[in-house]
Amino acid sequence: MKSRTAWRWNPVRGEYEAGEPAPRQGTGEISAIDAFSNKTMLLLGGTGFVGKVLLAMVLDRFAELKHLIVQVRRKKNSSGEQRFYSEVLRSAPLRPIVAKMGGESAVRQKVQVVEGDLDQPLCGISAETLEQLKGRVDIVVNLAGVVDFDPPVNESVEPNVYGTRHLIDLVRQLNARLVHVSTAYVTGTKDGRISEDTPIDGYFPRRGERHNERFSVAEELIWYERFVKETYESKATNPRPVRERLREGGLKRADYWGWTNTYTYTKSMGEQLIAQASGLTYAIVRPAIVESSLRFPFPGWNEGFTTSAPLVLMGGEGVKGWPVRKDGPLEIIPVDLVAAGILIITAAVLCGKHKSVYHLASADENPIMLPRLVAFLGMNSRYKHKRKKSGNRLANVWKAYVETQVITVESLQVRRARLHRGLDVIHAVLTLGKTIFGASKVGPYLKSLRDTRRQIRTQEVTLDKFLPFMFHNSFIFETRNIREAARMLTSKDLERLQWDPESIDWADYWVNIHTKGIETWIRPVFASKRTGA
Amino acid sequence: MNKAAFYDLDGTLLSCNLVTMHAYYARNDRSILRSAYQFTKVLLSVPVYFGLDLYSRALFNRFSFKAYRGMHRDRLIGLADDLFEVTLKPSIFPLAQELIDTTRDLGYRNVLVTGTLDFHIRPIALHFGIDEVICNRLEFKNHIASGKVLPPLLAENQKAKSIKEYAAEENIDLAQSCAFSDSSADVPMLSAVGHPVATNPTRRLRRIALENDWPILELRETSTKFPPFLSAVKAH
Numbered sequence: 001m002k003s004r005t006a007w008r009w010n011p012v013r014g015e016y017e018a019g020e021p022a023p024r025q026g027t028g029e030i031s032a033i034d035a036f037s038n039k040t041m042l043l044l045g046g047t048g049f050v051g052k053v054l055l056a057m058v059l060d061r062f063a064e065l066k067h068l069i070v071q072v073r074r075k076k077n078s079s080g081e082q083r084f085y086s087e088v089l090r091s092a093p094l095r096p097i098v099a100k101m102g103g104e105s106a107v108r109q110k111v112q113v114v115e116g117d118l119d120q121p122l123c124g125i126s127a128e129t130l131e132q133l134k135g136r137v138d139i140v141v142n143l144a145g146v147v148d149f150d151p152p153v154n155e156s157v158e159p160n161v162y163g164t165r166h167l168i169d170l171v172r173q174l175n176a177r178l179v180h181v182s183t184a185y186v187t188g189t190k191d192g193r194i195s196e197d198t199p200i201d202g203y204f205p206r207r208g209e210r211h212n213e214r215f216s217v218a219e220e221l222i223w224y225e226r227f228v229k230e231t232y233e234s235k236a237t238n239p240r241p242v243r244e245r246l247r248e249g250g251l252k253r254a255d256y257w258g259w260t261n262t263y264t265y266t267k268s269m270g271e272q273l274i275a276q277a278s279g280l281t282y283a284i285v286r287p288a289i290v291e292s293s294l295r296f297p298f299p300g301w302n303e304g305f306t307t308s309a310p311l312v313l314m315g316g317e318g319v320k321g322w323p324v325r326k327d328g329p330l331e332i333i334p335v336d337l338v339a340a341g342i343l344i345i346t347a348a349v350l351c352g353k354h355k356s357v358y359h360l361a362s363a364d365e366n367p368i369m370l371p372r373l374v375a376f377l378g379m380n381s382r383y384k385h386k387r388k389k390s391g392n393r394l395a396n397v398w399k400a401y402v403e404t405q406v407i408t409v410e411s412l413q414v415r416r417a418r419l420h421r422g423l424d425v426i427h428a429v430l431t432l433g434k435t436i437f438g439a440s441k442v443g444p445y446l447k448s449l450r451d452t453r454r455q456i457r458t459q460e461v462t463l464d465k466f467l468p469f470m471f472h473n474s475f476i477f478e479t480r481n482i483r484e485a486a487r488m489l490t491s492k493d494l495e496r497l498q499w500d501p502e503s504i505d506w507a508d509y510w511v512n513i514h515t516k517g518i519e520t521w522i523r524p525v526f527a528s529k530r531t532g533a
Numbered sequence: 534m535n536k537a538a539f540y541d542l543d544g545t546l547l548s549c550n551l552v553t554m555h556a557y558y559a560r561n562d563r564s565i566l567r568s569a570y571q572f573t574k575v576l577l578s579v580p581v582y583f584g585l586d587l588y589s590r591a592l593f594n595r596f597s598f599k600a601y602r603g604m605h606r607d608r609l610i611g612l613a614d615d616l617f618e619v620t621l622k623p624s625i626f627p628l629a630q631e632l633i634d635t636t637r638d639l640g641y642r643n644v645l646v647t648g649t650l651d652f653h654i655r656p657i658a659l660h661f662g663i664d665e666v667i668c669n670r671l672e673f674k675n676h677i678a679s680g681k682v683l684p685p686l687l688a689e690n691q692k693a694k695s696i697k698e699y700a701a702e703e704n705i706d707l708a709q710s711c712a713f714s715d716s717s718a719d720v721p722m723l724s725a726v727g728h729p730v731a732t733n734p735t736r737r738l739r740r741i742a743l744e745n746d747w748p749i750l751e752l753r754e755t756s757t758k759f760p761p762f763l764s765a766v767k768a769h
Contacts, residue, residue, distance in 0.1 A: 001654075001655055001658045001659060001663075001665070001666060003651055003654075003666050003667075003668065004666070004667050004699060005651075005667075005670060007670055007683055013675070014606070014674070014675040014676035014677075015673050015675070015676075016672065016673065375608070375611070376607065379608070379611035379615075380611075382561065382612075382615060383615045383618075386615065386619075387618070507606055507607045507611070511610050511611050511614075512610070512655065
């Protein structure tokens with residue numbers, strides 16, 4: 001909907017301002033259009049949430065690019081090429097772009113698909129393909145990796161650490177430059193403004209507390225190999241599942257050094273390997289929490305399951321108490337701004353005018369404070385539960401009309417304990433009822449109670465995963481480098497690539513774009529997972 | 534040149550009542566106690582609304598916007614969909630959608646020109662499939678509504694001025710365009726286009742329409758016939 005007005009919203013001041021925004025003008029020190037002209041880009045991780053949007057943006061905005069080589073992993077019986085043409089190109093963000101380009105045949109002229117896997121040496125690219133690519137590839141953009149917060153440690157180390165080692169070898173063989181996408185949360189358990197200038201190699205978040213210790217990826221990998229070996233060897237003597245122990249081991253190790261989870265711990269190690277690699281021309285891109293698209297390819301596109309989606313879905317289910325910092329922002333950034341940011345950085349790397357680290361985040365210029373988001377979750381629950389036909393009517397009224405609250409972690413623990421005590425009492429009464437009235441009469445109630453407990457447990461686990469980002473720490477990632485890079489572009493580049501988190505109207509974004517995007521694109525997938533479809 | 538169909542909203546496509554809208558916000562305040570307090574305030578203000586509407590429309594408007602004073606913009610945007618479902622959707626006139634579809638099919642660009650506020654308009658425009666709106670906006674200070682409207686207040690002559698500016702910018706031929714409104718306050722807007730239509734007209738507008746030989750349309754009645762210049766698609 002286009003609204004004609006002489007007023008524009010200033011999200012930071014919280015008021016309308018008169019007049020049109022000044023046209024974006026760059027200094028023209030670098031030109032993205034010239035940088036991409038006649039160049040070949042190798043993209044790893046083009047099948048993921050950010051990858052698809054980046055792929056769509058490159059195809060849509062930079063016809064000047066000579067070739068785009070996309071590495072796709074084989075899956076069971078589908079080759080990389082089959083997956084690219086049947087899954088990726090037919091996905092919602094790519095469909096309109098492919099149609100605009102003139103169909104699949106036009107894409108085939110521009111794109112070459114190569115099969116590979118980050119876990120394998122040289123990222124699984126065959127010797128024959130590698131020979132073909134040598135001397136042709138100018139830039140490698142890597143978005144591949146495992147983004148689960150707390151998988152078994154080996155499932156995170158293999159792609160995120162060893163995979164990065166393979167990536168460095170590949171980039172060296174190709175004699176290309178590297179843009180590596182990591183995460184802003186490699187900073188770990190810290191508070192306040194996070195600089196882009198902190199040295200990468202040897203970094204660990206608890207340096208302030210542990211002056212006498214040093215962090216080295218090589219030594220860490222020795223610990224890792226030994227830990228995995230011992231865990232598997234003790235399989236016969238330890239009754240606990242190996243996967244569970246590997247998961248715990250990763251989390252404990254991450255916590256020891258001060259990282260929030262296994263994901264940020266392994267991503268930081270990957271970054272450190274790149275920083276150690278001599279003679280490598282690289283830039284590390286650190287997005288914050290990547291969320292639904294703001295504009296491109298259309299507002300609300302979302303496929304990210306490790307974003308705020310689980311929280312939005314929980315809010316929609318009627319969760320009322322939210323443990324968040326009253327004075328803290330949630331560092332979110334729309335996926336299309338991330339894609340544009342990566343392309344701006346890629347242009348800077350190609351022109352040799354880049355920095356080592358770029359944060360892609362919003363709170364530095366235009367923070368969205370957590371209590372506002374909690375209020376939005378409540379309003380969404382109100383809307384949904386007023387119209388809900390299924391479930392307990394009284395519960396629906398309560399979920400519709402009782403507002404969400406900002407609470408502390410201590411208060412959350414008290415509420416949880418109270419809830420579980422209540423459920424225990426109900427369980428005891430039902431069990432007694434079962435012995436008196438029989439399983440046929442009371443059984444369905446017991447099953448319903450079990451389902452409710454499972455749902456509550458899932459919600460608790462999900463919430464706990466997000467506590468480091470909402471309650472325990474409060475981050476503001478400095479974004480000076482990306483703003484400088486965007487300022488260096490030409491005005492024509494800026495028509496194609498927009499980096500403007502300062503102008504996001506968060507209320508409109510959260511209510512009309514993001515929440516609706518999650519309901520459209522994520523909820524059906526979650527629902528089908530739950531029913532096992 | 535392009536042509537456009539300009540629509541007024543309240544009384545033309547639906548019948549939204551300001552008191553029920555304010556009552557909605559009162560009922561949906563952050564706590565039950567606050568809701569009860571706000572709802573009592575709305576109830577007490579009903580006679581004032583009634584009296585002001587009889588005395589002066591401009592004063593009535595100013596007073597109705599004052600009711601938003603102190604409200605957070607997040608809440609106004611966050612509750613807009615629910616408010617639409619609860620208070621606005623049920624009051625849409627039976628033939629409103631058909632009329633909008635007809636003008637679109639005939640190649641008119643549909644534009645809502647209304648004094649209603651932007652956050653209320655969004656779900657309405659999406660519901661009707663209207664892409665462009667010209668509407669009022671509240672003034673906010675640090676996200677909190679001040680109770681004033683940003684200038685220019687879209688009403689009466691300002692609506693005609695706005696559609697003329699719009700036509701100039703978008704290369705719209707006003708002589709080929711049409712406008713729909715229920716109120717005599719919109720006579721300047723209706724007079725600015727080649728095909729004005731008095732839609733569910735008030736008594737005063739009906740008289741003006743008859744004097745000027747403007748077609749009269751009743752969207753509240755399902756048996757009504759569209760004016761001849763819209764009949765091609767209707768017949769089809």
